[in-house]
Amino acid sequence: MVPQFIDVEDKIIGPITTRQFVLMLIAIFVCFIEFKIFSFAYFLFFAILTLCFFSLFAFARVNGRPIHFFVLSFVQTLKRPRLRVWNRISFVVAGDLVESEIKKIVTAPSVRPYVSGSRLRDLTLIVNTGGIYEADGVEQKIN
Numbered sequence: 001m002v003p004q005f006i007d008v009e010d011k012i013i014g015p016i017t018t019r020q021f022v023l024m025l026i027a028i029f030v031c032f033i034e035f036k037i038f039s040f041a042y043f044l045f046f047a048i049l050t051l052c053f054f055s056l057f058a059f060a061r062v063n064g065r066p067i068h069f070f071v072l073s074f075v076q077t078l079k080r081p082r083l084r085v086w087n088r089i090s091f092v093v094a095g096d097l098v099e100s101e102i103k104k105i106v107t108a109p110s111v112r113p114y115v116s117g118s119r120l121r122d123l124t125l126i127v128n129t130g131g132i133y134e135a136d137g138v139e140q141k142i143n
Contacts, residue, residue, distance in 0.1 A: 019066070020058040027054035 009017040031047045038046060062070040125133055
């Protein structure tokens with residue numbers, strides 16, 4: 001038997017999942033600390049903010065996924081560079097090449113040989129058949 005619904009979180013109290021329960025316990029603990037530290041007026045203000053924040057992280061969903069995944073993706077997107085540029089030298093092992101050879105690789109324009117239509121047809125036949133047929137029509141099996 002293959003397990004199904006493996007991405008559904010376990011429920012512990014009615015519709016509340018373990019993650020939601022733990023987040024609300026942390027919120028209550030933080031509110032208790034705020035109650036001991038601040039006067040009642042400040043406590044009400046900070047307790048409401050704390051409960052709203054933790055409730056948001058416990059119960060809100062974006063595109064059917066918990067909001068902490070959305071926040072994590074958002075932060076990762078902000079940390080990545082906006083423009084990606086391919087650097088050819090980073091793919092060359094610098095220890096194997098002399099600096100003059102690296103300059104030749106970087107500065108030398110790539111010249112591609114001309115491929116005739118018949119050669120393209122031959123290459124297409126080889127690729128499409130998985131190498132079973134060669135260009136001159138001789139059958140060759142690859143095992």
